[in-house]
Amino acid sequence: MNGELGFGALAFVLVGFPALRVVSSRDLVRAVLWLAVTLLGTAVLYALLSAPFLAGVQVLTYVGGVVTLMVFGVMVTRKHAGNTVPVEAANRLRGALAALGFFAALAWAILRTDLSGFPPVSTPSTQELAQALLDRYLLPFEVASVLLLAAIVSAVVLARRRDPAPDPASPVERRGLGEGSTP
Secondary structure, rough: HHHHHHHHEEEHHHHHHHHHHHHOOOOOHHHHEEEEEEEHHHHHHHOOEEEEEEEHHHHHHHHHHHHHHHHHHHHHOOOOOOOOOOOOHHHHHHHHHHHHHHHHHHHHHHHHOOOOOOOOOOOOOOHHHHHHHHHHHHHHHHHHHHHHHHHHHHHHHHHOOOOOOOOOOOHHHHHHOEEEEEE
């Protein structure tokens, strides 16, 4: 029982606290960086649960790929420059109550479920996982990657379309610009 409590406390420190910082951060760049910490904490928990393959995939896929794309997306859209998101206290309270209600329902369902009747599942090796991904499920794997790429490109195009046009140079600045000079 002490081991389970210790693991729960470690899970809160590695995943719970950074996740709370993701949703409570007013700065978009910091929220993405807290998301990276949350995903790294999840990888640490996988490693502690003797699942090194999942820990590696978590780091490579989510921390290495998704968070990097999110940081680039934030930087490309230039929506992060000094912008903070105002959050009203009433919305925070409603969000916290909804999260606590969901947590309570999920905890109740987990605690009421008898898991003793399920037989233990054999853990596949890394070679078996690789063969499944690159042999039997290669086409769905590639289709998912193309769909994700299309979604990312579409999001960047839509975000860039809404950017305001740059201010035209004032008449004084235009006179100062000669042929071949840049503003």
